[in-house]
Amino acid sequence: xxxxxxxxxxxxxxxxVFYLAEGPDLGSLPRLFGRAAMAAYLExxxxxxxxxxxxxxxxxxxxxxxxxxxxxxxxxxxVIGGYLRHLKASAETHAGRPLDRVVMGRPVYFVDxxxxxxxxxxxALEAAARAVGFTDVAFQxxxxxxxxxxxxxxxxxxxxLVCDIGGxxxxxxxxxxxPDRHARLDRREDVLAHxxxxxxxxxxxxxxxxxxxxPALGYRTLGPAVAGQPxxxxxxxxxxxxxxxxxxxxxxxxxxxxxxxxxxxxxxxxSLHARLIKVLTDQLGHELLTRAERAKIAVAEGxxxxxxxRLVERGLQASLTSGQAEQALQxxxxxxxxxxxxxxxxxxxxxxxxxxxxxxxxxxxLRLLTDALAAAFPAAQAVHGERLASVATGLGLYARRLFG
Numbered sequence: 027x028x029x030x031x032x033x034x035x036x037x038x039x040x041x042x043v044f045y046l047a048e049g050p051d052l053g054s055l056p057r058l059f060g061r062a063a064m065a066a067y068l069e070x071x072x073x074x075x076x077x078x079x080x081x082x083x084x085x086x087x088x089x090x091x092x093x094x095x096x097x098x099x100x101x102x103x104x105v106i107g108g109y110l111r112h113l114k115a116s117a118e119t120h121a122g123r124p125l126d127r128v129v130m131g132r133p134v135y136f137v138d139x140x141x142x143x144x145x146x147x148x149x150a151l152e153a154a155a156r157a158v159g160f161t162d163v164a165f166q167x168x169x170x171x172x173x174x175x176x177x178x179x180x181x182x183x184x185x186x187l188v189c190d191i192g193g194x195x196x197x198x199x200x201x202x203x204x205p206d207r208h209a210r211l212d213r214r215e216d217v218l219a220h221x222x223x224x225x226x227x228x229x230x231x232x233x234x235x236x237x238x239x240x241p242a243l244g245y246r247t248l249g250p251a252v253a254g255q256p257x258x259x260x261x262x263x264x265x266x267x268x269x270x271x272x273x274x275x276x277x278x279x280x281x282x283x284x285x286x287x288x289x290x291x292x293x294x295x296x297s298l299h300a301r302l303i304k305v306l307t308d309q310l311g312h313e314l315l316t317r318a319e320r321a322k323i324a325v326a327e328g329x330x331x332x333x334x335x336r337l338v339e340r341g342l343q344a345s346l347t348s349g350q351a352e353q354a355l356q357x358x359x360x361x362x363x364x365x366x367x368x369x370x371x372x373x374x375x376x377x378x379x380x381x382x383x384x385x386x387x388x389x390x391x392l393r394l395l396t397d398a399l400a401a402a403f404p405a406a407q408a409v410h411g412e413r414l415a416s417v418a419t420g421l422g423l424y425a426r427r428l429f430g
Contacts, residue, residue, distance in 0.1 A: 047095025048072040084147030111158040127162040129425040134220035169199030171420030177203040184381040192387040197222035198369040219373035223365045227389035232269040235318035237354040238346040244298035274311035321346040386416035
């Protein structure tokens, strides 16, 4: 079994589709997928980026149309179908033959506390898979898939807390694994509890940028004293948008840019306002967020980190220390740890009864995070799966067992 190279030789591809709204033959709905889609959006190409596509499953939005620019629209079902068709074609190119059987990962709940809509969501995803040519469609819970590779190595039954922490959500599932269960195809009874919070990697990057980078652009600095009144802090709303991935491009629009220029009177130091306007006019927002992410990773690997900001102003530099990072992320890490503990509670287990913490997802490379979770479950062994491919690997193992 092997993972297929989907994009640039890598076995992973972001669930993103970018519909181009400029160029030739727009009637054929030209689109880009994965990293190419993200790059087109970040470069400011005219079009519409679609992400988090699974969130519409189980809702009335599936059959509704959404605008993609240039007077065109597509249904959300077509967006999902197009992405699956692209994945299928990539896999078939690698395999050198048609593929008509598939195991698809699914969250424990597409829709919380609504079994009817949850079933509807799976049915919609199955229909999309069949529409692109798969004739045999099966599903496996994503946390169970992540644990399957580890299960093949254990000699006794274990209670495993799968910690899947990516860019947007931190999801926890308590699953039961063991050699006597390994051959079972139906593992629903082995998913003991599930819980999660909408806090993860992009929130960490946002906190780091606000703490370490944006003060150099005026965030949390004071304005001039006016009419004998004490100076007030520079309005912070624009900085929150500048540190939020999906809101950055909106700041480049003429109206928002004019609003930013009008903030100059709120700055005691005009050079800080000039830096802010430089970032907006040169559309450097996503690059600053990328630098915040790199600084977060560098500090997580040990030591302090200097952040080069000469793209904003010659010689400009910021820094991030481990103490700053810990303070900036403290609240988020606390809420994530609380969600993990709640997962165990929902299964009727004390933290000391958890045997293994299985880490997967891109954000589990952050040591501050994994250390916080390990401290909450002192008896558990920490196991690090493939951060970006544990679920896919487990689904492959399950498919081999299911289809032979």
